[in-house]
Amino acid sequence: xxxxxxxxxxGVTSSGKTTIVEALQERRDVFFYVVxxxxxxxxxxxxxxxxxxxxxxxxxxxxxxxxxxKTVEQEVKEVAESxxxxxxx
Numbered sequence: 001x002x003x004x005x006x007x008x009x010x011g012v013t014s015s016g017k018t019t020i021v022e023a024l025q026e027r028r029d030v031f032f033y034v035v036x037x038x039x040x041x042x043x044x045x046x047x048x049x050x051x052x053x054x055x056x057x058x059x060x061x062x063x064x065x066x067x068x069x070k071t072v073e074q075e076v077k078e079v080a081e082s083x084x085x086x087x088x089x
Contacts, residue, residue, distance in 0.1 A: 006079075010037075048072060 007024075009017040024032045035043070068075070 007032075 009020060011017050021032075021034050024030075025034065070078075
């Protein structure tokens with residue numbers, strides 16, 4: 001499977017973000033999954049909350065592991081750095 005691309009659109013009201021998203025979704029050669037910024041933030045916060053909660057349950061001790069050996073902060077930093085050449089609208 002081909003690696004996906006992440007596109008962050010940021011702009012003031014009426015700057016054309018929705019128009020860009022609609023144009024991208026009309027393309028048939030690429031699949032785009034669109035997540036609004038506020039929903040994305042909620043998803044990340046929820047995932048971190050659940051991971052933290054699950055990590056501390058006694059029945060999960062020794063069964064949950066992260067084989068990357070990286071902290072969440074390190075992962076986020078790497079993703080952000082890898083996107084430094086991504087065009088932003």
